[in-house]
Every structure is written in C-alpha cells, then in structure tokens.
Amino acid sequence: xxLIDTHTHLDFPDFDADRGQLLAxxxxxxVERLVVLGVYQRNWQRVWDLAQEHDGLYAxxxxxxxxxxxxxxxxxxxxxxxxxxxSGEHKLxxxxxxxxxxxxxxLDRERQQALFEAQLQLAVEFELPVxxxxxxxxxxxxxxxxxxxxKRAGIIHAFAGSYEEAREYIKLGFKLGLGGAATWPQALRLxxxxxxxxxxxxxxxxxxxxxxxxxxxxxxxSPEHLPEICAALAEIVGVDAQELARVxxxxxxxxxxx
Numbered sequence: 001x002x003l004i005d006t007h008t009h010l011d012f013p014d015f016d017a018d019r020g021q022l023l024a025x026x027x028x029x030x031v032e033r034l035v036v037l038g039v040y041q042r043n044w045q046r047v048w049d050l051a052q053e054h055d056g057l058y059a060x061x062x063x064x065x066x067x068x069x070x071x072x073x074x075x076x077x078x079x080x081x082x083x084x085x086x087s088g089e090h091k092l093x094x095x096x097x098x099x100x101x102x103x104x105x106x107l108d109r110e111r112q113q114a115l116f117e118a119q120l121q122l123a124v125e126f127e128l129p130v131x132x133x134x135x136x137x138x139x140x141x142x143x144x145x146x147x148x149x150x151k152r153a154g155i156i157h158a159f160a161g162s163y164e165e166a167r168e169y170i171k172l173g174f175k176l177g178l179g180g181a182a183t184w185p186q187a188l189r190l191x192x193x194x195x196x197x198x199x200x201x202x203x204x205x206x207x208x209x210x211x212x213x214x215x216x217x218x219x220x221x222s223p224e225h226l227p228e229i230c231a232a233l234a235e236i237v238g239v240d241a242q243e244l245a246r247v248x249x250x251x252x253x254x255x256x257x258x
Contacts, residue, residue: 007205039064060094096131130154180213
C-alpha cells in the first residue's frame with residue numbers, strides 16, 4: 001500500500017519527543033509522502049526546516065484563520081517574500097493552511113475574508129495549489145473561489161460538507177481531503193456523502209496530531225494511522241483499500257506535480 005498524507009502538523013511540539021521514529025514507522029506502513037502545513041508566521045521556518053531534513057516531507061506555508069489575532073499585516077508581505085525565495089523549490093508544494101472559519105464566533109469575518117483573498121491572490125501569482133480550512137463557511141468559500149479562477153486549485157481539508165457543496169468544489173478542480181472524521185460511526189451524514197463521491201476527487205489526510213480516527217479515540221493522531229483510516233474510508237466508499245490508496249495517491253501526486 002502506497003499512501004500520501006496530504007495534511008499534517010508534524011512541526012507541532014506534540015511530536016518533538018518521537019518525530020523521527022514516528023516517520024520511520026509511517027514509512028514502514030507505506031506512507032511515502034507527507035505535507036506539513038504552516039499556520040502562522042513564526043512556524044514557517046520550522047516547517048521548512050523539517051521538509052529539508054526528511055525525505056518525503058513537503059512544506060506548505062500559510063496564515064490560518066483560527067490564529068487571526070496573531071497575524072499582522074506585515075506577515076502577508078513576509079509570506080510573499082518566502083514564496084519568492086522558495087519559488088521552484090520542489091519541497092514547497094502549496095500555500096496553506098488558510099481559509100474561512102465561521103464556527104468560532106470571535107473570529108472577525110471581514111478580516112478573515114481579506115486574509116483569505118490575499119492568500120488566494122498569492123496562489124494565482126505563484127501558481128501554487130491551496131490547502132483550505134473551511135468550517136461552516138462553504139457557501140462563502142465557494143463564491144470566493146469562483147471569482148479567483150485558480151490555475152492549480154487545491155484541497156478542501158477535512159471535507160464535511162454536503163454532496164452539492166462537494167460537486168461545486170469538484171467543478172472548480174478541487175480535491176476533497178478525507179481523514180479520521182468519517183471513521184466514527186455517528187458520522188452518518190458525512191458517510192452518506194462520501195459514498196456518492198467520485199474516487200478521482202479524493203485525497204487522504206490525518207491532520208495529525210488532531211482528528212484522531214475512531215480506532216484511536218482521544219489519542220494523538222499520527223501519519224502511522226493512515227493505512228487504517230484508508231481501510232475504514234474504503235469500506236464507506238465501497239472500494240478495496242488498495243484501490244483507494246492507489247487512486248488517492250495518484251490524485252495527490254497530480255495536484256502537487258510530483
């Protein structure tokens with residue numbers, strides 16, 4: 001089984017004690033490539049250093065809406081500088097994680113929107129895919145994406161929307177990131193949607209250390225769990241686990257240009 005974890009936060013301190021062993025274990029289980037996403041200006045260097053230090057690790061850099069209060073206007077200028085400096089580096093694979101979060105009421109929506117659009121404009125300029133955080137904001141995200149016409153689209157991380165929303169993203173060229181959420185038996189609505197989705201729209205992810213699957217409740221999530229997540233998702237979408245691994249990895253490679 002050959003797998004790609006398209007969304008991790010392996011730079012987080014949760015992994016400081018055993019990061020190397022965890023990566024070795026994940027590779028032994030068939031997880032060949034992993035994307036580590038930056039979420040605020042002060043972790044970009046750490047993300048980039050990890051990608052440089054480890055084979056199979058790739059970096060994405062962005063300004064996440066949940067950390068809105070930490071982001072300063074100059075951080076957008078710094079992000080542009082990073083993208084210019086790393087232009088053509090194969091270890092830089094995307095801009096992200098960024099997007100819109102309407103779940104947390106304290107996050108100002110106008111400021112989120114401005115930050116969202118500024119990063120989409122960078123994606124247009126640098127012709128990079130985007131890795132998007134979308135929480136209770138699908139309608140606004142879809143409407144905004146229709147205005148930007150991204151050349152390389154990207155991934156809707158932890159997709160949990162409706163079938164109609166999935167279709168809109170797919171029409172825009174996006175892949176839908178699937179991880180631990182649908183492995184939980186109570187996720188009936190999400191499971192119903194996933195069963196209707198075309199395989200060529202799906203990529204796999206863990207969101208480590210978050211979003212632990214049902215087989216590892218209340219534990220730190222890890223790329224090591226991706227084979228079991230893949231097997232559980234394959235049952236939901238009605239294919240063999242090897243087939244889901246193959247197609248989702250092909251989808252990720254095509255998206256990132258690997």
